[in-house]
Amino acid sequence: MSTLGLKLRELREQAGFSLRKAAVAIDIDIAILSKMERGERKFSKELVLKLAELYKTNTDKLVIEYLSEKVLYELGEEEFGLEALKVAEKRLRYKKNNNHE
Amino acid sequence: MSTLGLKLRELREQAGFSLRKAAVAIDIDIAILSKMERGERKFSKELVLKLAELYKTNTDKLVIEYLSEKVLYELGEEEFGLEALKVAEKRLRYKKNNNHE
DNA sequence: GTATATTTGACACTATTAGTCAACACGAGA
DNA sequence: TCTCGTGTTGACTAATAGTGTCAAATATAC
Numbered sequence: 608m609s610t611l612g613l614k615l616r617e618l619r620e621q622a623g624f625s626l627r628k629a630a631v632a633i634d635i636d637i638a639i640l641s642k643m644e645r646g647e648r649k650f651s652k653e654l655v656l657k658l659a660e661l662y663k664t665n666t667d668k669l670v671i672e673y674l675s676e677k678v679l680y681e682l683g684e685e686e687f688g689l690e691a692l693k694v695a696e697k698r699l700r701y702k703k704n705n706n707h708e
Numbered sequence: 709m710s711t712l713g714l715k716l717r718e719l720r721e722q723a724g725f726s727l728r729k730a731a732v733a734i735d736i737d738i739a740i741l742s743k744m745e746r747g748e749r750k751f752s753k754e755l756v757l758k759l760a761e762l763y764k765t766n767t768d769k770l771v772i773e774y775l776s777e778k779v780l781y782e783l784g785e786e787e788f789g790l791e792a793l794k795v796a797e798k799r800l801r802y803k804k805n806n807n808h809e
Numbered sequence: 810g811t812a813t814a815t816t817t818g819a820c821a822c823t824a825t826t827a828g829t830c831a832a833c834a835c836g837a838g839a
Numbered sequence: 840t841c842t843c844g845t846g847t848t849g850a851c852t853a854a855t856a857g858t859g860t861c862a863a864a865t866a867t868a869c
Contacts, residue, residue: 626815641815674792678779679799691775692797698780699789727846742846
């Protein structure tokens with residue numbers, strides 16, 4: 608199940624939006640938001656940002672959540688998922704330090 | 709540039725295969741293998757495994773490399789890439805410990 | 810009952826990715 | 840120079856995945 612979806616649903620309810628109103632506010636179909644909140648469809652980063660703004664909440668954590676879910680989705684049930692994450696992390700650190708473009 | 713591509717090119721040359729022969733052996737078009745080795749196209753896991761077998765080399769490291777590249781590709785130039793990786797890692801560990809399906 | 814909110818599935822549309830093929834460039838050696 | 844083996848490139852089509860739209864079904868409250 609999608610953690611990001613759950614969080615965004617909670618945030619929506621806390622902010623007092625119905626699914627319909629939230630969907631209208633960010634200009635998407637109600638069905639899509641419903642499915643996204645329940646993890647049946649993937650969020651786009653753009654929508655996550657729009658929703659964060661609508662609910663007046665901090666975007667960073669949500670973006671991190673969004674990205675990590677994307678990463679986990681890509682790894683699927685792979686046996687070496689953890690090892691791959693470690694390698695990716697190492698390479699990303701290296702890139703950050705040397706590739707200040 | 710693709711580390712996986714470079715590695716597989718080295719392995720191919722060490723194993724004494726021309727691009728053509730390797731491509732024929734795993735039943736793909738030469739152009740595809742050429743592009744994959746140079747990072748112009750993404751590898752599929754299936755092809756990585758076939759090539760590892762052809763070159764008689766250990767598959768695990770190559771699979772890990774393959775997965776980490778996939779992950780890094782998904783993260784792109786995201787500001788919070790590292791943070792996302794850490795969250796993903798934490799969640800994956802949790803899943804491994806509790807979700808022995 | 811009506812009204813509002815959400816879920817579900819079917820469908821079409823678009824974008825992305827994968828596969829095919831032919832032309833091209835290059836160097837080695839006859 | 841000719842040609843053979845090697846690798847690169849681009850154009851094109853096919854297959855696949857992702858998105859958006861809509862209406863019907865379901866649920867919840869009044």
